[in-house]
Amino acid sequence: MPTPTESIIALRRGASVQQVLAADANPPPACLLIDSPAKGQSTKDLSLDRYYTKEWHDREVEKVWRKTWQMACRLEEIPNVGDHVVYDIVHDSVIVVRTSPTEIKAHINSCLHRGTRLCTEDGNMRHIKCPVHGMTWGLDGALAGMPCAWDFPHVDRERFNLPQAQVGTWGGFVFINFDPCCEPLESYLEVLPEHFKAFNLENRWKAVHGAKIMPCNWKLAQEAFMEGFHIATTHPQSLGYTGDTNTQYDVFPGRHVSRFIMLEGVPSPSLAEVPQQKIVDDMQRDIGFYRGHDITVGPGESARAKLAAHARERISRSAKQDFSKLSDSESIDLIQYLLFPNLSPWGGQATPLVYRFRPHGDNPEESIMEIMLLFAKAPDGSHPPPCKVTQIGLNDSWHMVPGMGSAADVTDQDTDNLKRIQRGIRASRKPGATLAIYQESRIRHFHETLEAYMAK
Numbered sequence: 001m002p003t004p005t006e007s008i009i010a011l012r013r014g015a016s017v018q019q020v021l022a023a024d025a026n027p028p029p030a031c032l033l034i035d036s037p038a039k040g041q042s043t044k045d046l047s048l049d050r051y052y053t054k055e056w057h058d059r060e061v062e063k064v065w066r067k068t069w070q071m072a073c074r075l076e077e078i079p080n081v082g083d084h085v086v087y088d089i090v091h092d093s094v095i096v097v098r099t100s101p102t103e104i105k106a107h108i109n110s111c112l113h114r115g116t117r118l119c120t121e122d123g124n125m126r127h128i129k130c131p132v133h134g135m136t137w138g139l140d141g142a143l144a145g146m147p148c149a150w151d152f153p154h155v156d157r158e159r160f161n162l163p164q165a166q167v168g169t170w171g172g173f174v175f176i177n178f179d180p181c182c183e184p185l186e187s188y189l190e191v192l193p194e195h196f197k198a199f200n201l202e203n204r205w206k207a208v209h210g211a212k213i214m215p216c217n218w219k220l221a222q223e224a225f226m227e228g229f230h231i232a233t234t235h236p237q238s239l240g241y242t243g244d245t246n247t248q249y250d251v252f253p254g255r256h257v258s259r260f261i262m263l264e265g266v267p268s269p270s271l272a273e274v275p276q277q278k279i280v281d282d283m284q285r286d287i288g289f290y291r292g293h294d295i296t297v298g299p300g301e302s303a304r305a306k307l308a309a310h311a312r313e314r315i316s317r318s319a320k321q322d323f324s325k326l327s328d329s330e331s332i333d334l335i336q337y338l339l340f341p342n343l344s345p346w347g348g349q350a351t352p353l354v355y356r357f358r359p360h361g362d363n364p365e366e367s368i369m370e371i372m373l374l375f376a377k378a379p380d381g382s383h384p385p386p387c388k389v390t391q392i393g394l395n396d397s398w399h400m401v402p403g404m405g406s407a408a409d410v411t412d413q414d415t416d417n418l419k420r421i422q423r424g425i426r427a428s429r430k431p432g433a434t435l436a437i438y439q440e441s442r443i444r445h446f447h448e449t450l451e452a453y454m455a456k
């Protein structure tokens with residue numbers, strides 16, 4: 001007996017992701033053979049107040065941002081003792097600092113004297129010194145210097161240490177959690193470490209990093225990148241080479257991880273027959289990676305196989321590693337995961353993207369969207385210095401971020417939508433959003449998890 005979601009999926013046109021993967025020349029890793037549609041989700045409208053009210057925002061701070069694991073930086077950003085990154089989330093802030101070759105701490109970024117923000121910038125330091133009266137702490141957070149100590153006889157210097165957030169690492173990312181009683185990162189990550197064994201993010205380094213102020217709530221921004229339903233209307237240029245409506249949406253056991261697998265090198269099921277060479281031509285027109293290369297599809301050959309073989313060879317050359325056995329799917333498809341609440345690492349080798357979404361300060365109607373590109377390290381583990389973030393404003397194009405390439409076109413199209421969605425939501429007389437059952441099942445899953453945290 002099919003589940004209600006399976007009955008809905010059966011109504012779609014075109015080959016499923018699993019059917020396409022089964023026909024690929026190079027077979028995919030086990031994690032891509034898992035098809036895990038959501039089960040038993042609600043179909044109720046999703047209340048809209050979550051996207052603009054200060055009340056929702058304030059509760060999210062307490063129940064989500066102060067309770068969940070969040071990616072604060074990459075390990076390659078803090079290789080040496082004293083290297084640190086400042087991670088801000090709404091009004092909270094931590095200094096993530098390497099305290100020894102094997103240890104990283106996250107100190108609350110507020111002076112114990114009168115509350116001053118201790119660090120404002122990333123860099124390297126030998127100690128943490130407040131710029132106002134000069135109280136100083138060691139990298140380990142222990143009090144190291146107190147000017148005019150004679151005036152503080154009431155302070156126990158042994159206990160005047162910087163409070164800390166929890167720290168964990170996975171996949172080359174450093175995570176923090178403000179909750180001293182939080183679940184360990186290892187179990188919080190659920191299926192992610194198992195799936196990413198195939199994709200090896202710790203062997204990558206951050207080559208591109210942009211952060212843009214977005215004209216919408218952080219959840220709206222994130223949701224815009226969780227489904228392919230909008231492609232036909234928002235990005236019609238990509239229909240010739242993207243399997244939009246036959247995208248696979250997975251919701252994994254646990255609450256924190258979901259995924260889509262979106263096929264590339266096949267046309268949308270909504271189009272009539274598309275010649276194989278045209279699939280390649282359209283992709284070359286839109287995607288800088290393929291542009292200017294000779295990719296000719298011969299009689300009886302498929303565009304997908306040809307593009308995958310081309311990508312494998314180019315990836316091997318640029319990473320100086322043998323990727324000849326890499327699956328077609330990892331070579332060209334869009335494989336995107338979400339780790340609740342706000343980190344989206346991509347799998348495969350084709351699109352080495354990472355997204356992160358946060359509220360912009362205390363404003364529920366603005367957010368910060370970050371896009372990073374993680375390139376493969378050399379076989380000996382060496383790599384250029386990681387990229388510093390390029391901050392761009394509300395009205396700036398993603399093209400202002402060096403290295404974004406043609407991905408900027410699509411992301412700018414999504415940003416234009418988001419402004420309209422945020423504006424439209426405030427005008428709505430209908431109290432909720434009506435979600436598609438399958439194509440928006442990851443968004444539903446995200447909100448079910450969000451609501452569970454908010455109810456705690």
Ligand code: FES
Nearest residue numbers: 111113114130133
């Ligand atoms: S506020 Fe930090 S030393 Fe005074």
Ligand SMILES: [Fe+2]
Nearest residue numbers: 224234235414
């Ligand atoms: Fe989009």
